Amino acid sequence: MKKALLSICLVFNSAAFAANPVFTADPAAIVHQDTVYLYTGHDVAKDNKTFFEMHDWLVFSSKDMLNWTEHGSKLAVKDFSWAKGDAWASHVIEKEGKFYWYVTARHATINGFAIGVAVANSPLGPFKDARGTALITNDMTTDTDIDWDDIDPAVFIDDDKQAYIFWGNSKPRYAKLKSNMIELDGPIHTIDVPNFTEALWVHKKDKTYYLSYASGFPEKIAYATSDNIKGPWKYQGILNEVAGNSPTNHQAIIEFKGKSYFIYHTGASQNGGGEFRRTVAIDPLYYNQDGTIKRIQMTTEGIISAQ
Numbered sequence: 622m623k624k625a626l627l628s629i630c631l632v633f634n635s636a637a638f639a640a641n642p643v644f645t646a647d648p649a650a651i652v653h654q655d656t657v658y659l660y661t662g663h664d665v666a667k668d669n670k671t672f673f674e675m676h677d678w679l680v681f682s683s684k685d686m687l688n689w690t691e692h693g694s695k696l697a698v699k700d701f702s703w704a705k706g707d708a709w710a711s712h713v714i715e716k717e718g719k720f721y722w723y724v725t726a727r728h729a730t731i732n733g734f735a736i737g738v739a740v741a742n743s744p745l746g747p748f749k750d751a752r753g754t755a756l757i758t759n760d761m762t763t764d765t766d767i768d769w770d771d772i773d774p775a776v777f778i779d780d781d782k783q784a785y786i787f788w789g790n791s792k793p794r795y796a797k798l799k800s801n802m803i804e805l806d807g808p809i810h811t812i813d814v815p816n817f818t819e820a821l822w823v824h825k826k827d828k829t830y831y832l833s834y835a836s837g838f839p840e841k842i843a844y845a846t847s848d849n850i851k852g853p854w855k856y857q858g859i860l861n862e863v864a865g866n867s868p869t870n871h872q873a874i875i876e877f878k879g880k881s882y883f884i885y886h887t888g889a890s891q892n893g894g895g896e897f898r899r900t901v902a903i904d905p906l907y908y909n910q911d912g913t914i915k916r917i918q919m920t921t922e923g924i925i926s927a928q
């Protein structure tokens with residue numbers, strides 16, 4: 622793939638892709654063996670769309686955050702026999718040499734959205750539905766009026782190896798996962814943070830847990846901190862403003878070779894971007910001395926020097 626001097630969105634929508642741009646959204650990323658693996662949703666590039674059209678999820682990788690390899694579609698709604706559409710936000714995590722890909726999709730027989738999980742022995746797959754059924758369905762959370770409240774999974778494994786799954790729209794929720802990573806272990810809890818919309822991401826730096834999420838609509842990314850994965854969470858304010866030309870936003874936060882990165886999507890591609898034709902972008906993330914995070918500066922240039 623062409624070496625990018627500008628942002629990742631220009632990598633994906635560079636001259637080579639101009640005739641047939643790849644639109645990407647809802648990033649999640651992991652670091653494995655000196656490589657960043659970026660998992661994204663995939664907006665279908667039709668004109669005049671009035672809602673999301675998403676059928677599968679894509680994978681990209683990089684060894685320096687600058688040059689990216691496109692691996693294509695590695696998981697699709699059709700890989701889950703219980704699902705019938707809407708490949709919304711997903712999340713990948715590694716545990717003991719296995720890679721678990723948690724996805725949002727619309728359930729075929731239970732009203733509403735659901736969360737499933739696929740597993741593979743490599744970050745590039747092949748991924749297979751790990752359960753044959755959804756892990757979380759809308760009938761397990763009956764305290765909202767909407768049927769899209771069970772979306773946007775984000776999994777975090779704490780230092781004691783306990784895994785937690787976070788998710789939600791309108792109400793942020795979390796539950797423990799069993800050590801097999803494919804079953805809930807105990808009750809579903811609600812999290813208390815202000816103005817929550819969706820897109821949870823949890824990470825830990827030093828001894829502080831960070832919970833970031835899309836707030837309000839159009840969405841800004843806000844965050845809260847805690848000294849305990851179970852909270853309580855202290856609201857710390859806005860981390861990223863509304864991203865260009867997209868009322869949704871969705872972030873991943875990683876550390877790679879000693880630097881921190883904020884990965885998100887915008888609708889700002891000049892190859893016909895928009896609300897339903899989004900593109901993943903990356904900018905640096907910086908911490909203050911007290912552990913709070915400086916507000917992200919979104920740029921066209923993105924990452925401009927190799928790691």
Ligand code: FUB
Binds near residue numbers: 662673773869871
């Ligand atoms: O991409 C579809 C939905 O829009 C995601 O699940 C949300 O996080 C928002 O980005």
